[in-house]
Amino acid sequence: MSNILECKALTKRYGGKEALSAIDLSLEPGRIVGLLGPNGSGKTTLIKLACGLLTPTAGGIYINGEAPSKATNAIVSYLPERIALPLWMTTQQAMDFYGDFYADFRRDAAEDMVSRLGLELRQTIKTMSKGTREKLQLILTMSRAARLYLLDEPIGGVDPATRDYILKTILTNYSEESTVLISTHLISDVEHVLDEAVFLREGSIMLHESVDTIREEKGKSVDELFREVFAC
Amino acid sequence: MDWTFREDLPIYTQLYEHLTLAIVSGVYGPGEKLPAVRELAVDAGVNPNTVQRALSELERSGLVHSQRTTGRFVTEDAQRIEQERQRLAEEQVRQFLAAMSKLGYNRIQTVMLMEKMRGEGQ
Amino acid sequence: MLGKLMKHEFRATGRIGLPLCGIMMALSVVAGMVIRLWSDNLEYGWREQAGSIIIFLYGLSVFAVGIGIFIVLMQHYKRNLLGDEGYLMRTLPVNIHELLLSKLFVALLWYIASILLTMLSGLVVVFISGEVKLSEFGGLMDVIRDGLASTDAYTWLCAFLAYIGGMSLLTLLFYADYAMTQSFSKHKVLYSVIFVVVFIVLLRLVFWFNSALVASGFGAPYFGSNESGVYVSHGAEVGLIELYLSCVLVYFITWAFLKYKPNLE
Numbered sequence: 276m277s278n279i280l281e282c283k284a285l286t287k288r289y290g291g292k293e294a295l296s297a298i299d300l301s302l303e304p305g306r307i308v309g310l311l312g313p314n315g316s317g318k319t320t321l322i323k324l325a326c327g328l329l330t331p332t333a334g335g336i337y338i339n340g341e342a343p344s345k346a347t348n349a350i351v352s353y354l355p356e357r358i359a360l361p362l363w364m365t366t367q368q369a370m371d372f373y374g375d376f377y378a379d380f381r382r383d384a385a386e387d388m389v390s391r392l393g394l395e396l397r398q399t400i401k402t403m404s405k406g407t408r409e410k411l412q413l414i415l416t417m418s419r420a421a422r423l424y425l426l427d428e429p430i431g432g433v434d435p436a437t438r439d440y441i442l443k444t445i446l447t448n449y450s451e452e453s454t455v456l457i458s459t460h461l462i463s464d465v466e467h468v469l470d471e472a473v474f475l476r477e478g479s480i481m482l483h484e485s486v487d488t489i490r491e492e493k494g495k496s497v498d499e500l501f502r503e504v505f506a507c
Numbered sequence: 508m509d510w511t512f513r514e515d516l517p518i519y520t521q522l523y524e525h526l527t528l529a530i531v532s533g534v535y536g537p538g539e540k541l542p543a544v545r546e547l548a549v550d551a552g553v554n555p556n557t558v559q560r561a562l563s564e565l566e567r568s569g570l571v572h573s574q575r576t577t578g579r580f581v582t583e584d585a586q587r588i589e590q591e592r593q594r595l596a597e598e599q600v601r602q603f604l605a606a607m608s609k610l611g612y613n614r615i616q617t618v619m620l621m622e623k624m625r626g627e628g629q
Numbered sequence: 630m631l632g633k634l635m636k637h638e639f640r641a642t643g644r645i646g647l648p649l650c651g652i653m654m655a656l657s658v659v660a661g662m663v664i665r666l667w668s669d670n671l672e673y674g675w676r677e678q679a680g681s682i683i684i685f686l687y688g689l690s691v692f693a694v695g696i697g698i699f700i701v702l703m704q705h706y707k708r709n710l711l712g713d714e715g716y717l718m719r720t721l722p723v724n725i726h727e728l729l730l731s732k733l734f735v736a737l738l739w740y741i742a743s744i745l746l747t748m749l750s751g752l753v754v755v756f757i758s759g760e761v762k763l764s765e766f767g768g769l770m771d772v773i774r775d776g777l778a779s780t781d782a783y784t785w786l787c788a789f790l791a792y793i794g795g796m797s798l799l800t801l802l803f804y805a806d807y808a809m810t811q812s813f814s815k816h817k818v819l820y821s822v823i824f825v826v827v828f829i830v831l832l833r834l835v836f837w838f839n840s841a842l843v844a845s846g847f848g849a850p851y852f853g854s855n856e857s858g859v860y861v862s863h864g865a866e867v868g869l870i871e872l873y874l875s876c877v878l879v880y881f882i883t884w885a886f887l888k889y890k891p892n893l894e
Contacts, residue, residue: 307554326720330889349722359716361709363644375633376721439552446549467518467553487517487557496514 284334310458312475318458352421362401385418417448463498522561531592634731653690657750660687661757794872808886
């Protein structure tokens with residue numbers, strides 16, 4: 276299997292509304308891919324389908340050749356949009372939890388980042404600020420040596436310093452054989468770290484192209500191209 | 508190093524220019540080891556594959572050579588570095604002359620203006 | 630992974646469950662001492678007033694352990710699988726069976742532990758209060774032994790299975806109910822009540838033959854007693870099978886909703 280993530284005519288409907296319309300997408304290992312689109316374009320739906328939080332209405336989604344399951348969850352590291360860590364847990368307990376359930380959890384890497392962030396091991400998540408909770412959740416997600424990282428809006432609504440911290444944490448920790456899928460509507464903030472861009476609009480893929488190719492052939496940034504594609 | 512990128516060019520060509528400038532200006536001296544790909548990527552806030560591509564271009568141009576296990580080094584060939592410095596300098600002058608020509612200055616007028624300004628500066 | 634999940638369940642529910650049990654045990658000691666002081670003194674003064682309050686609090690703590698632990702378990706289930714924590718729990722490398730069973734097993738262990746602890750706290754009150762002297766303890770044990778002897782092992786087994794089955798069904802009904810009503814954005818409580826009623830009616834309908842069996846005299850009451858002790862009737866087996874089939878049915882309804890209609894808020 277060469278593709279770490281593959282969607283074949285993947286469709287998801289909620290009631291009568293189609294969130295994803297028969298999309299085909301293949302992602303190779305070793306890439307950082309931007310899943311770009313305005314709010315409500317189906318980014319979160321695609322990510323939830325990939326980690327088994329939703330089931331497809333039609334078509335299929337495959338992680339390393341398999342439909343999402345307990346086996347694929349072991350190689351996928353998912354960062355949800357919201358804080359999913361139980362608030363009563365301490366930093367220490369949250370790391371224990373990840374260590375218990377994920378064989379690929381790099382405890383030393385997590386401890387290193389936690390201490391550099393100045394977090395106390397005995398501090399409960401409840402007492403942390405929203406920004407700190409998000410950083411801790413990102414640290415835990417990126418401390419796994421996963422094959423596929425699914426990051427849902429990791430930089431939504433953060434200040435530039437935090438954005439840099441988040442992007443650096445991602446770049447420092449992902450392994451070169453793994454693929455990182457970053458969903459966002461803030462293209463200019465992430466475009467320098469991307470290999471590929473996937474434009475999603477109303478549940479369909481408008482474009483899937485290498486970022487260098489976009490700049491070479493169109494002579495404009497991904498952000499500019501995005502504004503053109505979605506301007507109407 | 509200050510990493511700023513233009514929007515209309517691929518990141519790897521801009522990285523290539525950045526690194527070339529760093530080499531000819533002596534930030535990385537002849538024979539000196541360059542930082543690892545990941546380190547450069549994190550420092551510049553760009554994709555490691557992009558850094559890889561820029562470094563490959565530098566290797567092709569002969570400014571950098573890689574040793575299988577230990578990493579990448581700036582060439583010890585001082586002549587090659589000087590040659591690159593010349594190329595960049597000529598490129599700067601060409602751009603400057605082009606800009607002056609737009610202002611209606613021919614080469615002789617430009618040189619005279621520069622002489623005059625040098626006199627004023629002293 | 631089931632073991633790790635259960636460990637985590639204990640950690641998550643023990644935060645409130647253990648202090649509740651601790652308070653009950655502490656109050657049982659204090660209540661026992663209050664009663665001991667009390668019995669020497671017939672007049673009703675401040676000491677007796679304070680004593681009544683403590684005994685009342687002890688009674689309240691027994692109630693809190695019984696009901697409180699159930700509420701803690703249900704709240705934890707809801708938040709852990711259907712709320713924000715669901716994003717973490719349901720993307721773990723475990724399947725939904727493991728998630729559900731770890732919760733059910735831990736709940737059952739809590740029920741049993743809370744009953745044993747409540748009984749222990751009762752004994753603590755009785756002994757500390759001095760109502761029963763330690764020298765009389767042997768006599769008490771004899772009474773218990775006689776009671777045990779007059780009821781055969783099979784009856785005890787059936788009673789135990791009935792308890793486990795009944796508590797499992799109650800717990801699973803709540804699990805299924807929460808999983809189903811999660812799909813609705815409005816009137817959750819109303820739907821919740823409707824679903825519980827519908828569940829129970831359906832379960833009765835599915836096992837309608839049970840009443841027919843009882844009516845035909847085959848079943849009779851599940852447990853009865855005669856001069857030789859407590860016995861268990863043939864109806865009990867039918868009842869137990871019915872109970873456990875209901876558990877399985879409700880379990881799979883919950884499982885299907887979590888698997889195919891996962892609605893995280």
